[in-house]
Amino acid sequence: MNQPKTLDDNAAMVTETLKAETRKFNFFYGDNQALKNVDLPVAERRVTALIGPSGCGKSTLLRSFNRMHDLYPGNRYEGEIRLYPDDVNLVSPEVDPIEIRMRISMVFQKPNPFPKTIFENVAYGLMVRGEKRRSVLEEKVEEALRGAALWEEVKDRLDDLAFNLSGGQQQRLCIARALASDPEIILFDEPTSALDPIATASIEELIAEIKEKVTILIVTHNMQQAARISDYTAFMYLGELVEFGRTDELFVRPRKKQTEDYITGRFG
Amino acid sequence: MTTTDTGGSGSLSSPYLDRIRTMRHVRNGKERIIEAILFVAAFCAVAVTVAIVAILLYEASTFFEHVSLVEFLTGTEWTPLFERARYGMLPLLVGTVVTSAIAFLVAGPLGFLIAMYLSEFAPPKLAEVLKPFLELLAGVPTIVYGYFALLFVTPLLQKLIPGLPGFNMLSAGLVMGLMIVPYVASIAEDAMRAVPMALREGSYAMGATRFQTAMWVVLPASFSGVMAAFVLGISRAVGETMIVAIAAGQQPNFTFDPREPAATITAYIVQVAMGDLPHGSIGYQSIFAVGLVLVVITLFFNLIGQMLRRRIREVY
Amino acid sequence: MAETQGPRLRTIIARNHRWDLIIGTIGLLATTVGVLVLMLLFVDLVIDGWQRLTPDFFLNFPSRRPEEAGILSAWVGSALVMVVTAFTAVPLGVAAAIYLEEYAPKNWITELIEINVTNLAAVPSIIYGLLALGLFVYILGLGHSILTAGLTLGLMILPIVIVATREALRAIPVAIREAAYALGATRWQVVSDHLVPYASGGIYTGVIIGLSRAIGETAPVITIGALTFIAFLPPIPFTGDPPAGPFDWLFSPFTVLPIQMFNWLSRPQTAFHVNAAATGIVIIVATLLMNGIAIWLRSRIRSKLKW
Numbered sequence: 001m002n003q004p005k006t007l008d009d010n011a012a013m014v015t016e017t018l019k020a021e022t023r024k025f026n027f028f029y030g031d032n033q034a035l036k037n038v039d040l041p042v043a044e045r046r047v048t049a050l051i052g053p054s055g056c057g058k059s060t061l062l063r064s065f066n067r068m069h070d071l072y073p074g075n076r077y078e079g080e081i082r083l084y085p086d087d088v089n090l091v092s093p094e095v096d097p098i099e100i101r102m103r104i105s106m107v108f109q110k111p112n113p114f115p116k117t118i119f120e121n122v123a124y125g126l127m128v129r130g131e132k133r134r135s136v137l138e139e140k141v142e143e144a145l146r147g148a149a150l151w152e153e154v155k156d157r158l159d160d161l162a163f164n165l166s167g168g169q170q171q172r173l174c175i176a177r178a179l180a181s182d183p184e185i186i187l188f189d190e191p192t193s194a195l196d197p198i199a200t201a202s203i204e205e206l207i208a209e210i211k212e213k214v215t216i217l218i219v220t221h222n223m224q225q226a227a228r229i230s231d232y233t234a235f236m237y238l239g240e241l242v243e244f245g246r247t248d249e250l251f252v253r254p255r256k257k258q259t260e261d262y263i264t265g266r267f268g
Numbered sequence: 269m270t271t272t273d274t275g276g277s278g279s280l281s282s283p284y285l286d287r288i289r290t291m292r293h294v295r296n297g298k299e300r301i302i303e304a305i306l307f308v309a310a311f312c313a314v315a316v317t318v319a320i321v322a323i324l325l326y327e328a329s330t331f332f333e334h335v336s337l338v339e340f341l342t343g344t345e346w347t348p349l350f351e352r353a354r355y356g357m358l359p360l361l362v363g364t365v366v367t368s369a370i371a372f373l374v375a376g377p378l379g380f381l382i383a384m385y386l387s388e389f390a391p392p393k394l395a396e397v398l399k400p401f402l403e404l405l406a407g408v409p410t411i412v413y414g415y416f417a418l419l420f421v422t423p424l425l426q427k428l429i430p431g432l433p434g435f436n437m438l439s440a441g442l443v444m445g446l447m448i449v450p451y452v453a454s455i456a457e458d459a460m461r462a463v464p465m466a467l468r469e470g471s472y473a474m475g476a477t478r479f480q481t482a483m484w485v486v487l488p489a490s491f492s493g494v495m496a497a498f499v500l501g502i503s504r505a506v507g508e509t510m511i512v513a514i515a516a517g518q519q520p521n522f523t524f525d526p527r528e529p530a531a532t533i534t535a536y537i538v539q540v541a542m543g544d545l546p547h548g549s550i551g552y553q554s555i556f557a558v559g560l561v562l563v564v565i566t567l568f569f570n571l572i573g574q575m576l577r578r579r580i581r582e583v584y
Numbered sequence: 585m586a587e588t589q590g591p592r593l594r595t596i597i598a599r600n601h602r603w604d605l606i607i608g609t610i611g612l613l614a615t616t617v618g619v620l621v622l623m624l625l626f627v628d629l630v631i632d633g634w635q636r637l638t639p640d641f642f643l644n645f646p647s648r649r650p651e652e653a654g655i656l657s658a659w660v661g662s663a664l665v666m667v668v669t670a671f672t673a674v675p676l677g678v679a680a681a682i683y684l685e686e687y688a689p690k691n692w693i694t695e696l697i698e699i700n701v702t703n704l705a706a707v708p709s710i711i712y713g714l715l716a717l718g719l720f721v722y723i724l725g726l727g728h729s730i731l732t733a734g735l736t737l738g739l740m741i742l743p744i745v746i747v748a749t750r751e752a753l754r755a756i757p758v759a760i761r762e763a764a765y766a767l768g769a770t771r772w773q774v775v776s777d778h779l780v781p782y783a784s785g786g787i788y789t790g791v792i793i794g795l796s797r798a799i800g801e802t803a804p805v806i807t808i809g810a811l812t813f814i815a816f817l818p819p820i821p822f823t824g825d826p827p828a829g830p831f832d833w834l835f836s837p838f839t840v841l842p843i844q845m846f847n848w849l850s851r852p853q854t855a856f857h858v859n860a861a862a863t864g865i866v867i868i869v870a871t872l873l874m875n876g877i878a879i880w881l882r883s884r885i886r887s888k889l890k891w
Contacts (some may be wrong), residue, residue, distance in 0.1 A: 385614060416624075
């Protein structure tokens, strides 16, 4: 096995293991370049937040990590996103997007439970892998629902349709769905933008718990949220990565003028 | 802006304003008349339905003065034009059911597969090329399909099934199925397309393939719409006339064997209309009686189909 | 974690991919069946009927001798019936659509109309024939005439015109309506000056598709008693002496292309089947042409008009 890649943060005197990193990463929607030469390290079992004004490319970058762009024609990746410890370039055409998505899960902006029962929703990722043993499914579903702090609320109605849950519960269900298949990274695309403050708080708490086990990459337009939950923050603007650093550093002592303008609310 | 009657500088001049005011009643009157005319046009849809039901009931009621409802619904002999007339419509009903069932066995699976392919598998560019072809296929007049059934499919089938008569329900049903395929496919595809992309993304993000996403997420989400496509397709088959009149024969025949010739409800109406039956005769009224049965059956299927379609629209 | 799952995961993924490929291929085949049937149908007709498509075929009346028979009375009849159909369906359909889309309040009458329109679209065409036979032919005494046929087919395609017009109206953004209202336009002015002109492309498309259905429709025209053997032409429209003269063509007996085809197809002699095939080519070309124009028109509108 390769030597683990590391991210050395001299200022904070810590060494993190790298889970993934983008290298000179470009992305195109047709002729439209949405990401320009992005170099972003993602530390293992840490929360990395992507912030920036809308249209800056943060969601585009996030969706590149599990190849969601492959679903639509005319999209093109350039450069690399390396996943460790395998050290593969996950946007390379030779790499199977299906495998990548099994290993890197995603939670979307609006809760999108399938029109199925709560149980089937959570078990979906395992069913996709051909897991049919009821006992395994039950065990994993319970574990994932506990992990998403939803078990107590739904354990008596696992066969109810997921649509009947409240918005916050639906989003936690989607998190359980992502957790159930033991992903290495979970991508969160503004997971609380459709939720009320109480539901938002519970999701944020959950993220803090999950990161013990899983690497997290989160897009948020809410700077307080980024400051609250993330270890590292990347500020993006017009498709470029302007600044990356430890969250406490970046919010207190931004090195770039644009970052400062954004976090002090002068634009965006 | 000031709009006083004195007409201050920079505002509407007084005579102009006066005209607008006096015109107001004329304008409102005209608007109301136009709205009334438009309403009458829209209400025509209701009037046509009422007229259909009224005419069928009116003519059929005279028919049922001569024929008992029990014989009509349970009799197995339909010979209204014979000397010894019998009025049991089961043979027509069975002919309709058999041909429609064959048609559905073709159109259901094919239509579903096409819808799934176009909505979930096909590259958008290819789908754009294929869909107009299907629309054209749906636009081909049924008389041409009738020709196809009688002079192309039947001879072909006769090579496979020795002794198959020139008129048979199998050929008519098969071609009718092909005719309905685009209709079923387009309704089912609409339903699948209505499934929000967010659901598909949720599935793909778990590493599901297109087939897994189609079967486990898109199909359950669009289930009622796909059912609607099937039901409306059956309704089309039940009401289809020319293909069966040409290729299945026009003689009532009480049989479930698709290799046999038989008349459907619609084929019987055509047969009578082609002849020279006097207005008001019982043979003339009989086509309204069987027409009423046809309306009831298709209406039943259509209402179910529309209910199912509406349900999927409400969800998304 | 990834390592332990690696090889097993890959086999599962490979299996999933295989299924995906199989189903995708079946789907593609099913879709091409549609295309193939269309080709087969057309080729079959052309092979059977091509030799009969001479100028004489279009200029001769039907005849007992198959090689002398033609479709003159049939195509003239079809054309005249289409005129009546268009004059029935277009004003009625467009007006109904405007009412439903722009005027109708949300109440049970509107709901009733809506349900009726969707239902009428699915009523079997032969039922329209029965309606016409009872109502137009006998109660209103219009006889087995061009007028009866045109009205019948007009009612039949009414839902198509209504639905197409409504969709075209719905595609116009609210902002356009508000802009016109803000200048003091009345509701009717908004409709007639803005909405109908902007929606005209979509309305034409719907009308053409409706007419293409009507021109190939056989069952209702048979039911109202169109004659199958017509060896004369209706009076030339608008030439006779008023008051009745200009419109006497409306009350003329007639035949139409699909009925002529059906008639020839019902004969036992194969020589007449050739005529039927030739008539079929004429019908299919006419309908495909109309459908093609409609599809082309629609794609042009879609690419041109981006609200």
